Amino acid sequence: MRAIPHSRNPATRRRNCGIAALALALPGHAMAVQLDYAVGAGLMYTDNVNQDEFDPIDENIFSTRVDFALTENNRHLDLAVRGDAEHLNYLDNVYDDEVRGSLVADLDWTIRPDRLVFSVDNHMGYEPIDFRSNNAPDNLQRINVFSAGPTLMGRLGEHTDGELELRYVKTDAEKTEDFNTDRYSVAARLLRDFDPTQRGGLNLEALQVDFDRPDLYSGYHRRDAFYSHDLALNRTVLHLEAGYSWLDLEGYSATYDAPRLRATADVQLSPRSRVHVDLAYQFAEAAHDLVRRLSESGDPFDPTNPGDPGIPDGPTVGPSGAITPDVYRERRVQIGYSYVGERLTFDVNPYYSRNHYLNSPIDNRGDRGISLDLGYRLTPRTDLSVSAWASSRKYDSFPRKDKDLSASIGVSHRFTRHWSGQAEVRRLDRDSNANGGSYVENVAFVSITYRR
Template identity: 25%
Template structure:
């Protein structure tokens, strides 16, 4: 059965006193107009299933502080059963990726990245509690401007999973990936992992551990990297919210699917393709008795670029507060801090941000929002951006269907 297609039209008008997030003595104010459309659709279950989430907009800058451009985001997944236990899958992910982690969070430092994947998947029940899952995917990754990141790869995966009880599952997996970049670089990745998940009352645990090896060939120069990889997550449900913690270490390349899973991680494309990533996050959300909703998290990330002495450390925290003022009007606020440190030059960047907003639902189809915010980033050297920005943005959204 297919859900109806939902279509939303929206327009955002944003004023900034420093649209390019430049140094204070070079700050330029401007208006950004952002008309766009959101389209969503789900078809499930059936012989063929699909899910689509997309947003397209056109950014117009009144005073031409930045170039007018298209903004696009799309997630599509589909599969069709072609024989018993055998299906063919396809997916496409279109995102805006940062070109430099030392640059500003503006359109001038972003470009579109598209990842298309397709291939067969076999799901074979061995017993009532055990199944074997195998897949072979071809993936094509393209960047709008940074051609050195474009690549094609084959990914083969085999997994044996077993349900030990209604609240406990375990699995073994082996994955092989062979990637070739347009620059001529090739990278082979092999990974073996064992994992499990368990629910105890209101708490859910999951985790895995294994070994990953990378073999990199750059113009005939071979290099290898091997290490232990792992991840663990825990979520505990409260009466009016939840708390969570996650920790992980992975070895991969910049254009792999891990970049999508860690969508907030910003890579620098001129670094080594292979990267060791370590991250830790703890946070939670709750609804207080007075009607205020609170969410907060603290995170740490480390990116070590294999084959060079480049490394980044990121630590940050954010807290959000929301309140329904009546059946149609709600208010929200957010505070955020992030510190980035780059090695070996030991440059640092400290970012502070604050946001206040209102949302008003006029009808089931028509809604409005208003946001006022401030961002400041200080840096210890010229290798990182330093700026201060105040902005106000108003959005109107209309649901066509």
């Protein structure tokens, strides 16, 4: 597999908004940058900010937030940056004030059309330090994955292309030092267009991973060989990968191998409804998982409804990864259904995953769950939203089981084209057989937002 999976071909993301400054300095035609943003402020009350079973602490939080999306496309440059930044002011001083954010940045610089592209990409998000614990503020850390390198392309026949892809990747965790790595990858691809709707490819990939702290975890070398196939029809988009992977752990003098199988499909059932399927059986690890989830989460900024600026994000729906250096065998099934009507929107997303770690079997676990999101337009300016999700996590090596339930209901009103207000109540409930692992949290908030 590639050092880090990319959501487009070739794809790029970058470390911070400084990517835009780099883009402006590149040669090319005059650029018409598209910038959308929203800023907001809100007040939230929670009766259990520390998510503790025995000693819950209530807290009032004042928050300010900005969401943004920056895009630029011309003959030489393909740029897309999206993200958010949020300042949390804990009014009762239960925790120190903090800033959180997320970022997905892509830059493709076409140095020579159809011959040479230089790509830069970055994914930044927040993950639990101890994924068995709750998502209290003191159990979250910033994770960043940065990648850069060229892709060389050449026409080998009327319908056949060749690609050579080189990448340097840097992974960094704010607290978990054994996650930090330098990675070097090379990939060779032979791609053939069968017809205007289908493309197949033979892919060879090699990845070397060197850890910043080899005393904590040794590096490894990975090789992948697989066939890929893409199909794009009017109502169906399909991507398949089938092959094999080999993994050499240097410090353990151990070699592992496993099939590499991936399949994703988007099917437009009707003008208003769509199904998405994502299946995987492969080697994976924390950096790969973070990039995949951020890439597939969709654009968090919608100029007409960017979310709830000023309100801290709730727990991630779906299986969150353990930020560890260990590689695991992943089995994953995710299915989503979406309906968008004139007044009603509906999303349901069940999932199942099972991870078997190569060197830390204590982390072996299975996750399953489902999320539901419902939106209804009460009036031309007022929307009702209802969300719920349930998940279950069970460990193989010890008798621990966690069940999470969440439900929320909210309303938003657009006062003008630019100004809107939001209010929501939310309940989180974790039932765990681990001592001190359960908690209940009730949240209420109001906020106001300005959209460009």
